[in-house]
Amino acid sequence: MSEAIERARTFDAFPDEGIPLESPLAWSFEHVGCPAPGTHSRVMMRERQHDHLILRGGAIVLDEAVRAVLGLSLPARPLELSQGERASLQWLSPDEWLAVLPQGDAFRVETALRSALGDASVAFSDVSAGQTVIELTGDDQALRELLMKSVVYDVHPRHFAVGKGVTTVLAKTSVILRRPDERRWELVVRRSFADYVYRWLLDAGEEFAIGVERDVTAGETT
Amino acid sequence: MSQPNRLDTGGLIDRSRPLRFTFNGKEYSGFHGDTLASALLANGVDVVNRSFKYSRPRGIVAAGAEEPNAVVQLGHTEAEQVPNVRATQQALFEGLTARSTNGWPNVQRDLMGTIGKLGGKLMPPGFYYKTFMAPASLWMTYERYIRKSAGLGRSPLERDPDIYDRINRHCEVLVIGAGPAGLAAALAASRSGARVILCDEQERFGGSLLDGQALLDDRPALQWVEQVLEELAANPEVTLLPRTTANGYHDHNFVTLHERRSEHLAHCAPRVEGRRQSRSRLHRVRAARVVLATGAHERPLVYAGNDVPGNLLCSAVSTYIRRYGVVPGKRLVVSTSNDDGYRAALDWLDAGREVVAVADARPAPDGELVEIARARGIRILPGSAVVEARGEQRVASARVATIDIDAFRVTGASETLDCDTLASSGGFSPVIHLASHTGTRPSWRDDLIAFVPNLPRGMLAAGAAGGTFGLAEVLAEGRDAGLEAASQAGFESAELILPAVASRRDGAAVALFQVPHEKPTLRAPKQFVDLQNDVTAAGIELATREGFESIEHVKRYTAMGFGTDQGKLGNINGMAIAARCLGRSIPEVGTTVFRPNYTPVTFGAIVGRYCGALFDPERYSALHQWHVEQGAEFEDVGQWKRPWYFPRTVNGKRETLHEAVMRECRAVREGVGILDASTLGKIDIQGPDAREFLGRIYTNKWAKLGVGKVRYGLMCKDDGMVMDDGTTSCLAEDHFLMTTTTGGAAGVLEWLELWHQTEWPELDVSFTSVTDHWATMTVTGPMARELMRELTEGIDLDREAFRFMDWREGKVAGVPARVFRISFTGELAYEINVQAHAAMHVWKALFAHGEKYDLTPYGTETMHVLRAEKGFIIAGQDTDGSVTPEDLGMQWAVGYDKPFSWVGQRALTRSDTARQDRKQLVGLKPRDPSVVLEEGAQIVLDPDHPIPMPMVGHVTSSYYSPTLETGFALAVVKGGHQRMGETVYLPCVDGKVHEAEIVSTIFLDPKGERQNV
Amino acid sequence: MFHIHCPYCDEWREEEEFHPRGQAHIARPEDPAGCSDEQWGDYLFFRDNPRGIHHELWVHAVGCRKFFNVTRHTQSYEILETYRIGERPRFTRDNPDGVVASAPESLDDSDIATAAQEVRA
Structure with missing residues (x-):
C-alpha cells in the first residue's frame, strides 16, 4: 500500500518483454491496407514507434537536467525542435516540451529527470x-503538396525550416508537424485519430502513388 | 458539319483539331481552343436559353464570366450533371454534352414563354410574391412548377464519379487576373524572390491582349505574353493557375480560388496511370498582399428589345472575331457612348462582313478610332442611339434615333436599319466584386463614369480594375503594384523594363445607361437591365414609385443582381436608372453589396475530400478491432465510435437491441460484465497547487482526499450550472488524475487552462491530456473480484484492503496497471487503466479467464440502463446547461463551506437559482410497467387541461430495466423534489397519455450495498 | 478567415487553430460572496458590443494552448494587436490610433515585412 503511494508519480506503465504491443496503426494496416510502394511512388509513409514524454516547467529549470539526461539542450525558441541521435525535444508552448524517445525509455528518462531536478x-x-x-x-x-492538401500551416521550406515543429490543424483534427531533417517530415498523431489521419493521407496521397512501408518496429512485436 | 459563322483564318483556335459536341440533343462541331459559347456562335445557334421570369428567348451576350444568358447544364450521364456552367467559360472538348438550364419543355417551344408573352405586362416586380403568396400552403406546389419552368439547373441524382480536393496556399503576392496589368504585376513581384500566385479564370493567360491588336515593342502582344509566362513558369516560387477563378475575398487577405483542373478535358477527370485526379480544387490562399487585376466588364446599353438574341456587347463581338475566328452575324449595327464601341465595327469590317451603322450618343465624336472608322467608310450617326431592337428569335432590325441624354428623350424621327446583330457599349465597369466582399463600398468617379474600388487593407489594384484603361498606363500600373506588393511583404526587386506601347487618343465618353424611348419607360417595350433575373428598367422605376428608395431594397424587390449573376452586367445600369427615377446622383444612390462567390462553385470543390469515410474523424479506442470482430453495433459519442451493444446470434437469429441489452444488464447484475471505457477524458494534473485548484474548479471538497483515494466531482460554470462530472484520483500529494465525460474531454481541458491562465496564474499546476495513453476497461458485477483475482498481481483485492473509491497499482495480465474501485453500474467494479499498446493483450486475457464466469462485454446502452437504475446522471443528457447541482439533488457533492468561492458557488444563491419551483431531477415510474417513456416527452399535471397545456418538465433518460422488470425514467419536473409520489401525465404524439409516478432517482440499491462489497 | 498573431508562438497563424472566448478583461470579482445579485449577474451575463475597437480573449487551441487577447475592430475586422494575458492593450477606444510615448509592442505592416525578411534571410 505505502509502496504504491511512493511510486505513484513515477509509475512505469511500459509492459515487460513478452507482452504483445499494438501500435496505434496496427489495425489500420489490416483493415485499410498498405499500398505497396512502387516505381511511381513519390511519397512514402511509415509508422515509427517511440516513447513520448511531456515535460512541463520553466525552461531555465529544465534545461540543465535535460542536457544531463538526454544530451540535448532544451529548445528555448518557440517552435524549435532539437533532434539528437536517439531522442528529440520539441517546444510545444512556453512551459511545455515533447520528448520523443526510444520505445520503452520514457520511465527511465522521467525518473532520471526527476532525480536531477529534486524539488x-x-x-x-x-x-x-x-x-x-x-x-x-x-x-x-x-x-x-500532400501537406498543403492536409494542413493549414505554411510548409514552404522558407517558412518551415529543418528543426521546426508546430501543432496545427490537419484535415479535421490536430497534429504536431515536424521537420527533423532535410529528408523527412514527421506527424505526431493522437492514437484515437491515427486511423483517420492514415486514411486521409492515403486518399490525399493517391495522386502521388503514396506507398506504405511497414516498419519492422511497428505493429505487433513479440 | 459546317460552321457558318467561322472565319477561315485568324483566332487562337486550332482548325486542325475539330471537336464534336452536343447541345440540346443536337450534334455540332467546333475546334480545339473554342469555348462552348464560341462554338455555338460559330454554328449559328441563336437561342441558348429561356429567360428566368418571362421565358423570352435569349442568346449569348458576352464572352466571359459576365455572361448572363448562356448558363448551361453540363454532363452526358446522370452522374456527370453539373448545373449553372457559363458556356463562355467552358472549354470545348470532344464529346461535350450540354443543355439549356431554362426552358420547359424546350428552348424553342416554351410553355412559360406563352404566359410571359401574354402576361408580360401582368408580371411586375414582386409578381411571384404577390401572386403565389396565398394560400401559403400551396407555395410548395407553385414553386415546383415555377422552378421547373424557370429552370435554375439541377443537381445530379447519382453519385458524382469525380473526386475533389482543397489545398492551403500561402504567398507574399497573389495576383488576380492575368491580363496586361496582372502579368506585369506578377513579373515584377516574382523578380524579388517573393512567392507569387497568378490566377486567371480563362483558359489562357493574357486577358484583353488575347483579342486585341495591340503591339508591344512593335511585336504582337501575344509574343510578350509568351515571354512573360516563360519566365514565370521557370520560377519555382511562382504558381500559375489558369482556369482558376478568385471567387471570394475574405478577412485578412484570405482568398478562395476555384481551379477547374479537368473540366476542359472531359466530363469526368481522366485518370493518370490509373490513379484518380481531382476534377476541381479549392485553393485557400493566405496572401500577404493581393493585387486586384481583374479588369473591367463592358456595360451594355439599356434599350427596348435589348434581350433579343443577336444583341451583344461590343467587346464580346471583338473577342469572338479575334480570339475564336467567329463572326456572330452578317449585318452589324453598333450603339455606343464611347470610342471602344468602334473596335467592334472595325473588327467586323476586317472579318469581311457588313457594318450597317454606328450610332454614337455623342454629338461630335472625334477619337482616333472614330477617325479610322470614318476613313473606312462606316456610316456614323452622331447624337443617336438604338432605341429599340426588333426580332423574335434573332434581331431583325434596329430602330435608331437622335436622343437628348440630359432631358432623357428621343429628339428626332427614328430610322429602321436592317441588321441581324446589335452591339452596344456604355463604357466599362471595373470588376470590383472581390474588393467589396468584406464590406468595403466602392466610390463613383464621374470622369470614368464608373465605380472604382475602395481597397481593403493589403489589397492593391492595377489596370482596369482600378479604373486605368490605356494599355501603357495599365502595364505601368501593374508593374508598380507588383513591386509595391512585394516590397510591402518584405521583398525588393530590381526595376522592370516594360515594352513600349503606342498610345491611342480617345475622345471623351458620355454617360449613357438607359436609352430613352418615344414612350415612357413603363409603357415602352421591355428594356432589360438584368438579363439573368429578367429585371427591366420599368421594374426599377415601378419599385421606386412603390416607395423603395434604398438601392438594397430595390435590389431585393426586383431581384436585380441576384443569384449566380451577382450583378455583373446590370448593376450599374440599374443604379443609374434608380438614380434617375429618384432624382438623385449615382453616388447618392450607391451600390449594393457583392457577395462571394463571384461565379458558382461546385459543391464538390467546397467539400473537397470531406465526404464519405473522411467526412469527419472517427476516433477509435485501442480495443476497436475486437469490437468490430465481435459484431458490435456502434454509437457515435462525439467523434468516438463506441460499442452500443454486442448482439449475439441465438438459434440463428441475431439479437435486437432490446434483447442484447436485457442480456447484458443481467450479466452485470448477476455475473460479470466488461465495458471499454477508454473514451473517458483523462487529464493528468500535477503541481503543488493541484489540490487547491481542484477545490476551486469542482463543487465539492478536495482538501482531505488521501493518496490512493478516488472522489466523484461535479463541475459547474460560474453561473452555477453543471457542465461536466467525473472522478478524480489522488496519485500523490501533488498529482491527480481527472476523468471527464467522453464528449467533454477537450472542453474541460480548455476550461481548466482558462481558469489557470487568466484567473489564477499564481497556482503552480499543469494539465496534460492522457486520454489516448490509457486504455480503460471496467470489470463489473458480483463476480468481478473472482475474475480479477485470476489476473491481478501486486494488489490485495480483499474488501478491507482495497475499498470502494480506492485505487491501487499493480499488474493485470502481466501489464502494469492502475486499478480504480469506482462504479458507474452500482455493482462491484474495477476500472483498469493500462498503457494502450497493451490494451488488447489485457482485454483478451480477461476474456480467456472470464469464460467460466460468462464474462459479457456490454456497450453504452447497457451502461446507460445500469447507471440510470442507480440515478447516476450523464452530464449533457440529464443536464443541459440550465441545471444546478441542487436541481439534481446532489447537495452531497457541494462544498458549501469551502474557504474559496469555487466556480459556480456564488450563483447558487442568486434569486433565480434559489427558486423552489425550478425544474428538478426526479425518477418517473410509469403506471404501466411495460411502458418505456419517450426521452424528451413533455410532462403535464392535468391531461384534461385544454391545449396549450402548461408543461412542467420533460423526460431526460428512459429505459426498460430487466432487473426491476419495468420501464423507468429520469426527468426534470418543476418543483419535482417536493412532488414525490404525485402522478404526472405524458401526452404522446400518437394521442395516448401515459401516467407516471414521481419517485426517487435511485431505483436500485439506495444504500449502495452492491457496489461496496 | 482571420490571420492571428499568437504572442506565444510569435507567428501569424490561421483562424482554424484558435477558439474565441468572448470579451477580454472580464475579471472575476475578488469577493463573490460580497457581490450583490446584480453585480454577479453583470459579471456573468453582460458584455459590450461596440462598433469599433473591441478587446477579445482567444486561445491558441490547436497550437500552444495559451490564452491571449486580441484588439479587433468590429467593423473592418482588422486585428490591431494581440497581447499576452496580464499585458495592457495599446489600441483602445480612447486611443484608437495606438499612440504611445514609449516603444510599443506593435503588430503592424512593418512587422509583416520584418518577419518576411527574416524568413528570407
Whole structure:
C-alpha cells in the first residue's frame, strides 16, 4: 500500500518483454491496407514507434537536467525542435516540451529527470501509447503538396525550416508537424485519430502513388 | 458539319483539331481552343436559353464570366450533371454534352414563354410574391412548377464519379487576373524572390491582349505574353493557375480560388496511370498582399428589345472575331457612348462582313478610332442611339434615333436599319466584386463614369480594375503594384523594363445607361437591365414609385443582381436608372453589396475530400478491432465510435437491441460484465497547487482526499450550472488524475487552462491530456473480484484492503496497471487503466479467464440502463446547461463551506437559482410497467387541461430495466423534489397519455450495498 | 478567415487553430460572496458590443494552448494587436490610433515585412 503511494508519480506503465504491443496503426494496416510502394511512388509513409514524454516547467529549470539526461539542450525558441541521435525535444508552448524517445525509455528518462531536478516545480506525463509518429519521405514537391492538401500551416521550406515543429490543424483534427531533417517530415498523431489521419493521407496521397512501408518496429512485436 | 459563322483564318483556335459536341440533343462541331459559347456562335445557334421570369428567348451576350444568358447544364450521364456552367467559360472538348438550364419543355417551344408573352405586362416586380403568396400552403406546389419552368439547373441524382480536393496556399503576392496589368504585376513581384500566385479564370493567360491588336515593342502582344509566362513558369516560387477563378475575398487577405483542373478535358477527370485526379480544387490562399487585376466588364446599353438574341456587347463581338475566328452575324449595327464601341465595327469590317451603322450618343465624336472608322467608310450617326431592337428569335432590325441624354428623350424621327446583330457599349465597369466582399463600398468617379474600388487593407489594384484603361498606363500600373506588393511583404526587386506601347487618343465618353424611348419607360417595350433575373428598367422605376428608395431594397424587390449573376452586367445600369427615377446622383444612390462567390462553385470543390469515410474523424479506442470482430453495433459519442451493444446470434437469429441489452444488464447484475471505457477524458494534473485548484474548479471538497483515494466531482460554470462530472484520483500529494465525460474531454481541458491562465496564474499546476495513453476497461458485477483475482498481481483485492473509491497499482495480465474501485453500474467494479499498446493483450486475457464466469462485454446502452437504475446522471443528457447541482439533488457533492468561492458557488444563491419551483431531477415510474417513456416527452399535471397545456418538465433518460422488470425514467419536473409520489401525465404524439409516478432517482440499491462489497 | 498573431508562438497563424472566448478583461470579482445579485449577474451575463475597437480573449487551441487577447475592430475586422494575458492593450477606444510615448509592442505592416525578411534571410 505505502509502496504504491511512493511510486505513484513515477509509475512505469511500459509492459515487460513478452507482452504483445499494438501500435496505434496496427489495425489500420489490416483493415485499410498498405499500398505497396512502387516505381511511381513519390511519397512514402511509415509508422515509427517511440516513447513520448511531456515535460512541463520553466525552461531555465529544465534545461540543465535535460542536457544531463538526454544530451540535448532544451529548445528555448518557440517552435524549435532539437533532434539528437536517439531522442528529440520539441517546444510545444512556453512551459511545455515533447520528448520523443526510444520505445520503452520514457520511465527511465522521467525518473532520471526527476532525480536531477529534486524539488523543482516541474511535471512529466508519459503519453507514449497515446500518440504515434507517422513519417513521410519522398520527392520534395509531392511531399509539400500532400501537406498543403492536409494542413493549414505554411510548409514552404522558407517558412518551415529543418528543426521546426508546430501543432496545427490537419484535415479535421490536430497534429504536431515536424521537420527533423532535410529528408523527412514527421506527424505526431493522437492514437484515437491515427486511423483517420492514415486514411486521409492515403486518399490525399493517391495522386502521388503514396506507398506504405511497414516498419519492422511497428505493429505487433513479440 | 459546317460552321457558318467561322472565319477561315485568324483566332487562337486550332482548325486542325475539330471537336464534336452536343447541345440540346443536337450534334455540332467546333475546334480545339473554342469555348462552348464560341462554338455555338460559330454554328449559328441563336437561342441558348429561356429567360428566368418571362421565358423570352435569349442568346449569348458576352464572352466571359459576365455572361448572363448562356448558363448551361453540363454532363452526358446522370452522374456527370453539373448545373449553372457559363458556356463562355467552358472549354470545348470532344464529346461535350450540354443543355439549356431554362426552358420547359424546350428552348424553342416554351410553355412559360406563352404566359410571359401574354402576361408580360401582368408580371411586375414582386409578381411571384404577390401572386403565389396565398394560400401559403400551396407555395410548395407553385414553386415546383415555377422552378421547373424557370429552370435554375439541377443537381445530379447519382453519385458524382469525380473526386475533389482543397489545398492551403500561402504567398507574399497573389495576383488576380492575368491580363496586361496582372502579368506585369506578377513579373515584377516574382523578380524579388517573393512567392507569387497568378490566377486567371480563362483558359489562357493574357486577358484583353488575347483579342486585341495591340503591339508591344512593335511585336504582337501575344509574343510578350509568351515571354512573360516563360519566365514565370521557370520560377519555382511562382504558381500559375489558369482556369482558376478568385471567387471570394475574405478577412485578412484570405482568398478562395476555384481551379477547374479537368473540366476542359472531359466530363469526368481522366485518370493518370490509373490513379484518380481531382476534377476541381479549392485553393485557400493566405496572401500577404493581393493585387486586384481583374479588369473591367463592358456595360451594355439599356434599350427596348435589348434581350433579343443577336444583341451583344461590343467587346464580346471583338473577342469572338479575334480570339475564336467567329463572326456572330452578317449585318452589324453598333450603339455606343464611347470610342471602344468602334473596335467592334472595325473588327467586323476586317472579318469581311457588313457594318450597317454606328450610332454614337455623342454629338461630335472625334477619337482616333472614330477617325479610322470614318476613313473606312462606316456610316456614323452622331447624337443617336438604338432605341429599340426588333426580332423574335434573332434581331431583325434596329430602330435608331437622335436622343437628348440630359432631358432623357428621343429628339428626332427614328430610322429602321436592317441588321441581324446589335452591339452596344456604355463604357466599362471595373470588376470590383472581390474588393467589396468584406464590406468595403466602392466610390463613383464621374470622369470614368464608373465605380472604382475602395481597397481593403493589403489589397492593391492595377489596370482596369482600378479604373486605368490605356494599355501603357495599365502595364505601368501593374508593374508598380507588383513591386509595391512585394516590397510591402518584405521583398525588393530590381526595376522592370516594360515594352513600349503606342498610345491611342480617345475622345471623351458620355454617360449613357438607359436609352430613352418615344414612350415612357413603363409603357415602352421591355428594356432589360438584368438579363439573368429578367429585371427591366420599368421594374426599377415601378419599385421606386412603390416607395423603395434604398438601392438594397430595390435590389431585393426586383431581384436585380441576384443569384449566380451577382450583378455583373446590370448593376450599374440599374443604379443609374434608380438614380434617375429618384432624382438623385449615382453616388447618392450607391451600390449594393457583392457577395462571394463571384461565379458558382461546385459543391464538390467546397467539400473537397470531406465526404464519405473522411467526412469527419472517427476516433477509435485501442480495443476497436475486437469490437468490430465481435459484431458490435456502434454509437457515435462525439467523434468516438463506441460499442452500443454486442448482439449475439441465438438459434440463428441475431439479437435486437432490446434483447442484447436485457442480456447484458443481467450479466452485470448477476455475473460479470466488461465495458471499454477508454473514451473517458483523462487529464493528468500535477503541481503543488493541484489540490487547491481542484477545490476551486469542482463543487465539492478536495482538501482531505488521501493518496490512493478516488472522489466523484461535479463541475459547474460560474453561473452555477453543471457542465461536466467525473472522478478524480489522488496519485500523490501533488498529482491527480481527472476523468471527464467522453464528449467533454477537450472542453474541460480548455476550461481548466482558462481558469489557470487568466484567473489564477499564481497556482503552480499543469494539465496534460492522457486520454489516448490509457486504455480503460471496467470489470463489473458480483463476480468481478473472482475474475480479477485470476489476473491481478501486486494488489490485495480483499474488501478491507482495497475499498470502494480506492485505487491501487499493480499488474493485470502481466501489464502494469492502475486499478480504480469506482462504479458507474452500482455493482462491484474495477476500472483498469493500462498503457494502450497493451490494451488488447489485457482485454483478451480477461476474456480467456472470464469464460467460466460468462464474462459479457456490454456497450453504452447497457451502461446507460445500469447507471440510470442507480440515478447516476450523464452530464449533457440529464443536464443541459440550465441545471444546478441542487436541481439534481446532489447537495452531497457541494462544498458549501469551502474557504474559496469555487466556480459556480456564488450563483447558487442568486434569486433565480434559489427558486423552489425550478425544474428538478426526479425518477418517473410509469403506471404501466411495460411502458418505456419517450426521452424528451413533455410532462403535464392535468391531461384534461385544454391545449396549450402548461408543461412542467420533460423526460431526460428512459429505459426498460430487466432487473426491476419495468420501464423507468429520469426527468426534470418543476418543483419535482417536493412532488414525490404525485402522478404526472405524458401526452404522446400518437394521442395516448401515459401516467407516471414521481419517485426517487435511485431505483436500485439506495444504500449502495452492491457496489461496496 | 482571420490571420492571428499568437504572442506565444510569435507567428501569424490561421483562424482554424484558435477558439474565441468572448470579451477580454472580464475579471472575476475578488469577493463573490460580497457581490450583490446584480453585480454577479453583470459579471456573468453582460458584455459590450461596440462598433469599433473591441478587446477579445482567444486561445491558441490547436497550437500552444495559451490564452491571449486580441484588439479587433468590429467593423473592418482588422486585428490591431494581440497581447499576452496580464499585458495592457495599446489600441483602445480612447486611443484608437495606438499612440504611445514609449516603444510599443506593435503588430503592424512593418512587422509583416520584418518577419518576411527574416524568413528570407
